[in-house]
Amino acid sequence: MSSAFADIAFGGLFQGSLYAMMAVGLALVWTTIGVFNFSHGVLMMLGAYVAWQLIEIGLPAWAAFPLAIVAMGGVGWLLQASVVRPLIGRPNIVLVVVITTLAAGSLIENGALTVWGPRSKQLPSLIAGNTTIGGVGVSLHQIAIIVITPVILGALWLFLNRTRLGLAMRAVAQNEDASHLVGLNVTALYGLAFGIAASLAGLAGIFIGGYRFMSPVMGSDPLLKALIVVVFGGISSVSGPIFAAYLIGFFEAACNYYFGLYWTPTLLFAVLILILMVRPEGIFASRSRGLA
Amino acid sequence: MTDAVAPAIPTRAVPVSPGRTPWKHEAIGFAIALLVLALLPLFIGDTYSRHVLIMVFIYAVVASNWDLSLGYGGVFNFGHLALFGIGVYAYSLLTKLVGLDPWLALFAGGVIATVAAVLVTIPILRLKGIYIILVTFGFAQLVMQIVISQSAITGGTQGLVRVPGLYWFDHNMIRDGKFAYFYIALGLLVASTIFLRVFVRSRLGAGVVALRDNEEYAISRGMSLVRQRMITLAASAFFTGMAGAFYAAYQRNASVDVFGMSLATIILSMVLLGGASTIYGAIIASFVLTVFGEAMADFGAWRPMITALLIIVVMLVYPSGLVGMIRAGWGAIAVRMKRTA
Numbered sequence: 001m002s003s004a005f006a007d008i009a010f011g012g013l014f015q016g017s018l019y020a021m022m023a024v025g026l027a028l029v030w031t032t033i034g035v036f037n038f039s040h041g042v043l044m045m046l047g048a049y050v051a052w053q054l055i056e057i058g059l060p061a062w063a064a065f066p067l068a069i070v071a072m073g074g075v076g077w078l079l080q081a082s083v084v085r086p087l088i089g090r091p092n093i094v095l096v097v098v099i100t101t102l103a104a105g106s107l108i109e110n111g112a113l114t115v116w117g118p119r120s121k122q123l124p125s126l127i128a129g130n131t132t133i134g135g136v137g138v139s140l141h142q143i144a145i146i147v148i149t150p151v152i153l154g155a156l157w158l159f160l161n162r163t164r165l166g167l168a169m170r171a172v173a174q175n176e177d178a179s180h181l182v183g184l185n186v187t188a189l190y191g192l193a194f195g196i197a198a199s200l201a202g203l204a205g206i207f208i209g210g211y212r213f214m215s216p217v218m219g220s221d222p223l224l225k226a227l228i229v230v231v232f233g234g235i236s237s238v239s240g241p242i243f244a245a246y247l248i249g250f251f252e253a254a255c256n257y258y259f260g261l262y263w264t265p266t267l268l269f270a271v272l273i274l275i276l277m278v279r280p281e282g283i284f285a286s287r288s289r290g291l292a
Numbered sequence: 293m294t295d296a297v298a299p300a301i302p303t304r305a306v307p308v309s310p311g312r313t314p315w316k317h318e319a320i321g322f323a324i325a326l327l328v329l330a331l332l333p334l335f336i337g338d339t340y341s342r343h344v345l346i347m348v349f350i351y352a353v354v355a356s357n358w359d360l361s362l363g364y365g366g367v368f369n370f371g372h373l374a375l376f377g378i379g380v381y382a383y384s385l386l387t388k389l390v391g392l393d394p395w396l397a398l399f400a401g402g403v404i405a406t407v408a409a410v411l412v413t414i415p416i417l418r419l420k421g422i423y424i425i426l427v428t429f430g431f432a433q434l435v436m437q438i439v440i441s442q443s444a445i446t447g448g449t450q451g452l453v454r455v456p457g458l459y460w461f462d463h464n465m466i467r468d469g470k471f472a473y474f475y476i477a478l479g480l481l482v483a484s485t486i487f488l489r490v491f492v493r494s495r496l497g498a499g500v501v502a503l504r505d506n507e508e509y510a511i512s513r514g515m516s517l518v519r520q521r522m523i524t525l526a527a528s529a530f531f532t533g534m535a536g537a538f539y540a541a542y543q544r545n546a547s548v549d550v551f552g553m554s555l556a557t558i559i560l561s562m563v564l565l566g567g568a569s570t571i572y573g574a575i576i577a578s579f580v581l582t583v584f585g586e587a588m589a590d591f592g593a594w595r596p597m598i599t600a601l602l603i604i605v606v607m608l609v610y611p612s613g614l615v616g617m618i619r620a621g622w623g624a625i626a627v628r629m630k631r632t633a
Contacts, residue, residue, distance in 0.1 A: 036422070082604075083604055083608070086608050087607075087608070087611065090611050092568070092611065094422070095362075095564060095568065096564065096607055096611055098560070098564075099560065099561055099564040099565070099603065099607055100603075100604050100607050100608070102557055102560070102561070103561065103599075103600040103601075103603040103604045103607075104600065104604060106557070106596055106597070106599075106600040107596075107597050107600040107601060107604075110593050110594075110596045110597045110600070111597060113593050114593045114594070114597075220553055224429075224553070227425075227426070227429070228426060228429075228430075231422065231423060231425065231426040232426070262441060263441070265433060265437050266434060266437040266438065266441065269430040269431075269433050269434045269437070270434065272426065272427075272430050273415055273427055273430050273431070273434075276415065276419065276423060276426060276427055277415045277418070277427075
């Protein structure tokens with residue numbers, strides 16, 4: 001019994017951390033710009049490959065990982081400038097951005113396939129080695145993910161709530177017109193939001209690449225999960241999806257344990273549909289849109 | 293913007309509002325296009341080209357029906373491909389296990405997809421915009437998971453093979469160079485397009501657009517959101533399901549790939565590249581994307597990249613898609629002709 005509990009607790013924390021890392025970037029872009037970035041999964045994949053490439057040319061992991069994350073910020077900004085910014089102000093922006101980000105994602109994905117080939121690769125773990133907690137064998141890499149994720153998310157919360165720049169971003173999310181009026185550089189803030197989101201996606205890619213084999217199509221499944229987490233948690237805030245990510249992580253871990261891997265996705269979707277019927281705005285949502 | 297839960301999806305009045313183009317003009321254009329398509333097999337003899345055209349017709353049916361719910365209805369129905377998949381599996385199971393006549397099964401595919409669409413409408417009646425994506429997407433995943441888990445009946449991830457094909461009296465459907473299948477597919481597209489155009493030009497279609505453009509006002513004028521949304525989704529499901537059934541009959545197999553993200557992405561790009569809320573745009577884009585993709589078959593991995601780049605460029609320059617592009621081009625020609633005259 002204690003083993004079952006440890007299994008579920010650990011599995012839930014681990015999956016929840018990965019989902020939170022993916023979902024928070026998606027939520028950041030949605031809350032500030034009001035569009036869904038369907039290339040978010042591909043950005044995650046690219047982050048992992050950039051890190052792999054940096055290590056391949058001889059950089060140590062402690063330098064390659066941060067460098068890759070910074071580079072992904074640049075990629076995110078570039079992506080925003082090329083396929084999102086020109087469309088801002090267009091009446092059907094939500095739909096058009098769906099297709100432009102999907103297309104950009106396909107472009108990057110196939111580009112990665114051409115550059116790096118379809119052969120699976122793997123990143124070094126954040127920390128090598130294994131240990132046992134409560135009778136469950138776990139790798140230190142997974143422990144590192146469980147520890148680092150809340151730290152990063154906490155830092156993001158501090159940034160959004162305690163710094164001038166973060167407050168400016170929340171202001172843009174709440175009221176774009178008023179932000180223009182008080183002289184905020186809305187375009188730059190949009191770019192920043194997208195850049196941070198891409199960096200977080202890159203970090204998630206490094207997390208996943210360290211314990212699973214990487215392939216150019218590795219981003220599509222996490223993107224779908226992140227999408228579910230974001231809508232489930234309520235798209236009006238950044239904190240809602242984070243709670244939802246852990247909740248879904250635990251739910252999946254429990255389902256895996258009691259009903260088997262086979263039924264978990266079916267159960268998850270059935271429960272999600274039911275909950276959305278009762279609370280259409282997500283379980284943790286408040287009535288207003290803003291970065292809290 | 294301040295107290296909105298999610299930003300409403302602002303949409304501008306559609307360029308093609310009911311009654312804009314006189315229906316006679318439209319009927320003439322339709323007849324000419326139909327004639328050209330119907331005569332194509334006489335000039336195109338090889339099986340491969342005919343196969344590409346059949347796929348174009350199937351995609352065009354699915355994409356143009358999606359345009360009804362997504363473009364006209366403004367309902368972010370991301371489970372549209374599940375309706376297609378339901379058609380595929382309904383046909384395969386009915387013909388293979390029950391032994392139903394293939395033509396009846398083709399029709400049944402459409403009916404079952406319509407019933408499924410009505411069922412999925414129930415949970416999304418209270419939802420708005422982006423939330424509908426999750427529920428409809430969840431519905432698609434649910435259908436896929438059920439198909440996979442009931443592998444004793446559906447073949448699971450292996451799929452079903454040797455699904456019975458369609459027949460036409462004593463005509464040999466396999467050795468005629470896809471002649472018969474070409475005309476059946478074309479017939480399906482024609483029936484679907486006439487249905488869709490009549491629907492969106494009718495009062496009912498005008499009501500659907502009214503609810504999309506200004507929900508509060510439309511409701512205050514006595515329109516039922518529930519009824520209209522259900523009708524829109526059900527209407528978009530019938531021919532989608534039939535297209536799925538036809539796809540199964542034509543390919544002679546069924547696989548869970550039809551529920552996958554890649555097919556959904558392709559069809560969605562057809563809807564949006566063509567220009568949402570036009571019906572014809574989706575059909576034109578199906579043709580352009582499919583033929584373009586086949587023409588670049590030698591480019592390997594560069595093919596999807598070029599396609600993606602093309603989609604981005606068109607969407608940035610002409611947000612109303614290929615139809616907007618054609619309109620702009622036509623407008624420029626008309627101006628020039630007037631000047632010279």
